[in-house]
Amino acid sequence: MLLKLDEMSKGETGLIKRVEGEGKFRRRLFDMGVTPGAEVYLRKKAPLGDPIEITIRGYELSLRKAEASLVLVEVSERDGDK
């Protein structure tokens, strides 16, 4: 199932398929390891619901939902909570 990164729910793991957007945004995502093929785990959402915190390439990264919506993720199964 192909999802936007910001649509993932807490505790889900997925595989990055595509990174959209352009210029600085996109470059920054690549530099921080958000590249196609990387595994991503949604750790938590901020108290106000945005931004979100993910685990990627062994560290914790936070990004806004608007930015996360540019990242398309393949989520294998969706069995709810974890």
Next chain:
Amino acid sequence: MEEKKITVALAGNPNSGKTTLFNSLTGSTAHVGNWPGVTVDKREGTYKKLEKPIHVIDLPGIYSLSPYTPEEVVSRNYILDEKPDCVINVVDATNLERNLYLTTQLLEIDVPVVVALNMSDVVRKNGDKIDAKALREKLGVPVVEISALKEENLDELMGEAYRASFEKREGKTVIEQKELLHLINDIKIAFKGKGVENPLFHAVKLAEFDELEVGMHPDLIEMVKEFKTSHQDEVFGDDFEALIADARYTYISKHYASALTRAEGGEKSKEEKEKLTLSDKLDKVFTHRIWAIPIFIVIMFFMFHFTFSEDLFFIGRFTALAQGVAFDDLELIKNPGWVRFLSADYLTPLEDLGALNGVPSIGVWLQSQLGFCTGSLIDVIRQGFAGIGLEGNWFASLMCDGLFTGLDAVLSFVPQILILFLFIAILEDSGYMARIAFILDRAFRKFGLSGKAFIPMLTGFGCSVPAIMATRTLEDEREKNRTIRLMTCFSCGAKAPIWALLAAVGVYAGFDGGVFVFSIYLIGISAAVIYALFMKLFSKSQYVSPFIMELPAYHLPQFRNVMAHLWEKLKHYLIKAGTIIAACTIVIWFLSNFNWNLSLGMVAIEESILADLGRVFNYFFYPIAPLEGGWTYAPAWGVGDGWKYSVSTLTGLIAKEDVVATMAELGLVEGTIALQVEGVYSFALYNLFTIPCFAAIGATHGEQKGKEFWLTILWWFAMSYGAATLCYWLMHFCRTLPALGYPLLVVLVGGVVAAGFVVARRHKKALLAADNA
């Protein structure tokens, strides 16, 4: 090589322990400056344990050599243009995968590189093992396992760096994809032909359509474009940027995995990891869905309480209550209780009554102790001058009232700067600062600011000087500029006496003092919101700086790092602010003690040059409040007695406390301030928004360069002038000509609300556009 000093640059990710390594290597030889043109710290020092001293430069923490953040540009230009003899790439060994990404870029530059695997003690403690030898073979450069914190293997690291700096190294790339490599080689050859240094690095960057490279080599970009159309990769299409980033990570995951041996049990699952580390447990609490914000508020409260409170833990207030001192009944003060609370006026009458008057916070205590010392010292010097018959002499006055008073003003900020930055350094070093941004981002983003702007703004209520200095933590230049300009909206502690004095005037002018002070704070905050709103409305792009930020693991702040940070801030302040304050204080001293007949010696302030300047300056204030007499008591602050108000705002530049002091000196005290309510408000708003004290100007100059700095000064002035004028006329019309005044008020409020809607709509649209992209 005999004559030249070896220079080694430290490059690495933020939070890789680079600064700790730098502090360990250079010790007391370190000194901090600015990189030219930007306000990014430049640390330099000397490593002395080898036969020759080695010059060490700490480059700012970066994730990549992209040209997007000032830190990246600084580091990139330094390595490419200044050509250090060797680059030590500090790598967090507990997070090899992302850290090595920068390494793969550094390796493309024709410079000797030594990789320092920092925190290798932590890796060992976790039971993991990194095969440095294997890594060394793969990367082709020396790899040394170190611990900057425990100072392990540092001599070995520097030895390797020293040896490497005599060797020449040609850049090599980790990109293995055949077609891409082909293109890069073609560009590289073209660059070589043109005599470009570091051809490989530039070639890779050009293939990525890197902004800087495209601008520098417009002739070659055609070649890349042509190649792009002829070559289509099946996975990423013609997207070379993604292709190259992917190539780097592919290389890293292929090789770091083989060099890393995990502890028994192998790769842990994410859920297991979460249960294991203390950092994760802490994070669960600190960024908890419900508790995060209350915890944050409590932390902030104590931080500011310890720095600025006159009454620690409100002991004085509670004692007073317990002793039955109903201080609202005290005849001593006419201000309502909470106005005194803000200015801590209630402590004085408590003391007069012999009640225990509480304990000041550490910041205030240090400040008063220091003030006592410097004050006594100045008195002693003054008496000394009197003793040798120089009382009233201009030289004695220049020394005591000019120079020393100026220096006293400089020093008086030091305790609170130290205490506040102690807290900020701890917050930053522990990793909590990043979480603050995480928690508050959503609320602040709407105004074009990130959550990190919260700390400088809140600090602004205490003192603008450390607040402006604290904007250094904001990465985005534009955001930093905005935050600095907003600073005067937050009424600082030194302005409280002005509000207290004006509140007391309310009895005569017919308004409630409590409402007055409250409304001043409220107007300030509203102005900040309106300002941020209009900045968003009129800025050309709807661009919000991306918030793609690492949340580093929590760790205990290191004493040495915190102290080094404090020392840097203090030195920076003393040099930057100190010189400006001392110079300006002397100028004001001169203007307020002499008349135009310089030779005739000193005069009272009424007859001084400053008074005359105030009278002239007063015409300038005329449009703010021009109406004389007519109503109940008083000329407005633009005319009649008006020059006295004008002079007070001028001396307020030394320190905002001087506004009240000068007013008193000129005979403007509670009973004689004969302003109408609109006069009081416009005078208050002028003082609120105007250019803060010289110390704050000095701090601003440390954070903003050239045009931005002057724009800030201009902005502050324009804001205060505009707000005071608007306020005067609006209130005046509402009071005397309601038929005009209230509709005007409605139109203004309506305009602001409309602007708010437009911004909100645009914001939504931008988000939708991003969604649809």
